[in-house]
Amino acid sequence: MASHVLIPVDDSDRSTAALEFALEEHSSAKLTALHVIDPGDVYTATGLETGTLSNYERVRNEHETQAENLLETARRRAEDAGVELETEYVIGDVSETIVDFAEDRDVNHVVLGSHGRTGASRILLGSVAETVARRSPVPVTIVR
Template sequence: MYDKILIPTDGSEVANNAVEHAIDLAEKYDAEVHALFVADTDMVAYSLGTEQVDRIRQGKFGEMTELADDAKEATGFVRERAEAAGLDFVERHAGGQPHDVIADYARNNDIDLIVMGSHGRSGVRRALLGSVTERTLRSTHVPVFVVDYVEGR
């Protein structure tokens, strides 16, 4: 049923909890796990120059140490869980509007299921879902499994 599972992650607690659900599903279906970190270029465009925003869109975070560290940490968490479960793993860092990048990635990589948290690092809680999650649901025809749990909440 699921051959490829995409986990968009920002490294937040909710995203990391979604990873646990995704790995469990991937083990059951022997699915390949794809971890995707998307730097929101709209959020950083005002403080960075055009050249840096273009680099982010291309997934080239090298000179932006903090952003590169966030990306590596977020997808590294997924990698550790996938490898521990003996699953095939694909990692991607990209930049753009997160919901568009997620939908495009799912379409271009024949993803069967997207597993993501209900909201991310912003700390701003929407009434139902975070804006990236809500927009992802509207932007793709791939099933989306939304996880909404943070321990201690």
């Protein structure tokens, strides 16, 4: 049985399903919800190439506030289930950051949601779940 489970979270229904699964199936483990802020999203939203550094700071702060709110919602879900949940957000490439976090924090299982895309949409859009599953040093459960 896993002793430290990482649950990457975003604002999708699949992410919520993964969190609920982890709370139910791994309630006795140390659980950590992680939200990764993609720096490309912050940079693109700022129009930094024509804007100012203050635009970047404002948009980054907005993304961080959204992350805090998302993680607070996750904490409340865990509390309602009677489970303790640690939370953290970081800025970085989403897939790479999840894998690195698992390696660096002695995580021994990852539970994450997947949209279940197939075919061209998966190739064009990529799949965080697939990349994490291929590169993770620990077992991964993908919830659809």
